[in-house]
Amino acid sequence: MSQPDTGAEKAAARTGPTVVVAGGGTAGHIEPALALADAVTRLRPEAKVVALGTQRGLETTLVPARGYPLELISPVPLPRKPTTDLLRLPLKVREAVRRTREVLDRVGADVVVGFGGYVSLPAYLAARGRVPIVVHEANKHAGLANKVGARFATKVAVAVPGTPLPGAEVVGIPLRRSITALDRPALRAEARRHFGLDPDAPTVLAFGGSQGARSINTAVSGAAKAFADAGVGVLHAHGPKNTVAVQEFPGRPAYVPVPYLERMDLAYAAADLVLCRSGAMTVAEVSAVGLPAVFVPLPHGNGEQALNAEPAVQAGAALLVPDEKLTPATVAEQIVPLVTDAERLGKMSAAAVGLGHREADEVLATMVLEAGGHGW
Template sequence: MSQAVTGRAPTVVVAGGGTAGHIEPAMALADAVKRLRPDATVIALGTARGLENELVPTRGYALELIPPVPLPRKPTTELLRLPLKVRDAVKRTREVLDRVGADVVVGFGGYVSLPAYLAARGRVPIVVHEANQSPGLANRVGARFASRVAVAVPGTPLPNAEVVGIPLRRSITSLDRAALRAEARKHFGLDPDAPTLLVFGGSQGARSINTAVSGAAKDFADAGVGVLHAHGPKNTLVVQEFPGRPPYVPVPYLERMDLAYAAADLVLCRSGAMTAAEVSAVGLPAVFVPLPHGNGEQAVNARPAVDAGAALLIDDADLTAAKVAELVIPLVTDPDRIAKMSAAQVGLGHREADEVLARIVLEAAK
């Protein structure tokens, strides 16, 4: 049972806007802080254009908006205007921290975190959480003057890093897939008994995954495999129906990831840090297709599960309908192999990362 940290009710400000990969760990941390300290106030920082505008209020937390500070990857005229933008964002963020009486600022990287770190520096204790092995610019800056630095994986090059894992929602870390399976399959209209593949490409979908997997729809039907495929809200997916075979169910977005994980025997997806952590936590065997852009961090995220025998890796460039049929169907229809991969996956996660990080944050707030 969790033991609450005592003392004056703290105000915790979390900075994790922009993408779900930054926002979800921030919200899991917020939930854990409230479990340990029900009297705590948790406030999120964000920008007017980020996903946090949808995700934060639905989780029951206040959202304070600050100007975004996009960090260009290459030298452009935007780079020349950056100091002015940073100064404006830091001033506005400092006003928020003063107004809410912040006791600690927790940053998860991205363009909301940089002004938060600079505004808090020398005034409010800072805790940095880095989900990837290759830290971004904001966290590299923040770690220089943070009270504590928490990271998801060993070998992350930040000073005084403590490995805690990635904070995940309790609906994920406490998930009993077997117990929820029947309800989950009914919820999505899937075959109750067929081997089932879950497919998604991040919150916005992934065209290469959509094309390759939907192109193998007949192969799945012929093999008696059901598919639940989240194609992204901005994409459409039309899949031929095969009467008498397990359904192929396309959906724009998965509101209930817990039920999606419970419905599946295998997942084919990207390997963002959050996704890799969730898949490990629920013990779901995976076929990872790392995003081909960026600094290769998604391939790095997938490596522990691949090395443990819990996942397979396909390069995005090699992903075709034929490859999906050749690789996925023999796997998802082999219960013994699926069971071994599932057992290997469970041992990889940090299921208590949310409360471990919450304790670090509450200690820093003192």
């Protein structure tokens, strides 16, 4: 009876590289990983990309929808404070690392790319000394997993200057080509029809990340009358677990609440102004498409969302409103006058040009292929 091939034998039998991406949990980790996957397969069509994830993350939906195989491992939460979870962590890490090594061997991984989050730590530990590692950090303040991974990575890529990781190279955040190549004016009419929005009215796009944000939901829906009176349309993604009650005003531009935005490209094309959180990926996308923005940083964590918004605010492409100051009155007094001021919006849009790294996906893909021994 023949013996099953080892991961190394499988890799040797292939003509293209196998890249394993680890970026599960939130869209902020998953979308850059998928944008990299798209760039790798665009540059090297014979390449295979496999994603690592957990059962609890959005990757169980997002990864298969993009056509990539998903391998599930146990999540390894990293508690910030001493708790009983911290005492159990070594056992959880060992089991996750064991499972991850099995995956790396079975798929014949040539390189592992981590984007932070629950999945990246076991991926880095499983790959250490076996498979080249590339780390990508989207925030100025690196997370614990990426701090660990950067110690023994072949390459370290970061989104912004000043990120304190050893040997970091600034590449930006990999974004989908549907975003970086988006022609907002050309898609505007189609986008407005898609969402049932007024074809001509100034329009605000409001969202709070993939799960929604209570403060944004409350403030924007509470200002529905102010929007209607000013002739402003609203596209509001409130999150799949949330609902908003919005009064209708016949004859006025539509206020369209939706649980989730499957087509962010059309959402951006439909909008004249965006009101949203300032996660690293969101700021990168909004800047890339040239949308004027009002950023409302998440009030928790280590303040990274405010740091993410800072370059756009300083460039004049965005405003920043602290979460505790976002109310229906604030929206009526600041957001409504802004979205109806075409001249000011034009200046903010122009200021957004050049803020992002539109080629970050292919720059990182080239780095990854070279780290795995499959460069040009």
